[in-house]
Amino acid sequence: MSARTASLLGPQRRNLWFWVFVGPFAIGLTLFTYVPLLWSVYLSFFDAHNTVNPTEFIGLDNYTAMLQDGAFLSSLGTFLLFTAFIVPATFGLSLSLALMVNRLRFAQAFFRSVFFLPTACSYVVASLIWKLSLFNGVRFGLANTVLDWFGLDQTAWLSTTSPPWYWLVIVTVRLWLQAGFYMILFLAGLQRISPQLYEAAAVDGxxxxxxxFRHITFPQLRATSVAVVLLLVINAFQAFDEFYNLLSDARGYPPYARPPLVYLYYTALGRDQNLGLGSAGAVILALLIALATVVQARWFGLGRKED
Structure with a gap:
């Protein structure tokens, strides 16, 4: 073996084994993530109707058209409304679950697993359960059955827009799916708090x-809370599965509650298949996610050395 080959492989062939294990994942990440992202940016500067190999360069026209599109701007408004619902609801529920599980003296692992288990469920499957079993618009749905017990009128949950009951269905399914994951994050933060702080607080009365909770527990969870809020906002930007599977039917998607990804899906893969315009919208959405993340990180002081 030459000296050059030996230096590339490293001592005891550690570099070789590193690439044996990491190489397939790096190749898959490049082919299925980075290449499509870069190609999407490329398409956004072309007139790409029904093709992924466009030839007509149009510059920033797709971006201008997307920013002037009332439907796209309305979808951003839907995102803001969804965020206003789901972020505080998930934050409060996951923190409450973490506090309760953390105080248990027995079966803590059981309850931690029970609350975390919905995280493993597919968004598509959960949405169909909510749509067909829990909030079905006929009298056989669980929600309407409960309303019937109290003598109340049945509700078409997903098609009633005044009041917009569909938000209850969308928010509850997302809440059920993700609260357990953020509960685990809060549990990890709670277990890092020194018991001596609580002992000192008890001595002080x-x-x-x-x-x-107000003066000790919650301040000690500051870093965890900031990370949870950032993740919740980013995940809200990426909402697609529950909206699409709950509200779409054989007639298509209704004009209300259409988040950005659903709108871009119909723009790029709908009747016109305008991949250039859809790619421009995707780039705009990605920039908004990055901007929102940076603003929140600066606002909450993420990464700042604590006193």
Whole structure:
């Protein structure tokens, strides 16, 4: 073996084994993530109707058209409304579950697993369960059955726009799917808090409950809370499965509750198949996600050294 080959392989062939294990994942990430992303950016500068190999360069026209499109701007408004619902609801529920599980003296692993288990469920499957079994618009759905017990009128949950009951269905299915994951993050943060802080607070006369939570527990969860909020906002930007599978039917997708990814899906793969315009919208959405992440990180001081 030459000296050059030996230096590339490293001592005891460690470099070789590193690439044996990491190489397939790096190749897959490049082929199925980075290449499509770069190609999408490329398409956004072309008139790409029904083709992924366009020839007519149009510059920023796709971006201009997308930013002037009222339907796209309306989809961003839908995202903001969805975020206003799902972020505080998930944050509050996951933190509450973490506090309750953390206080258990027995069967903690069981309840941690039970609350985390929905995270493994497919968004498509969960959406269909919510749509066909729980919030079915006929009298056989669970929600309408409960309403019937109290003598209340049945509701077409997914097609009633005044009031917009479809938001209840969309938010609850996302809440059920993701609350357990963020509960685990909060549990990890709670277990990092030193018991000595609570002992010192008891000596100083702090009352258990809200006072201890407000002045000790929650401030100690600051880094975890910031990370959870960032992840929740990013995931809200990427909402697609529950919206599409809950609200679409054989007639298509209704004009209401259409988030950005659903709108871009119909733009790029709908009747016109305008891949250039859809790619421009995807790039705009990616930039908005990056901007929102940076603004939140600066606002909350993510990465700042704590006093």
């Amino acid at each position: 702090a009352r258990p409950g809200w006072q201890v």
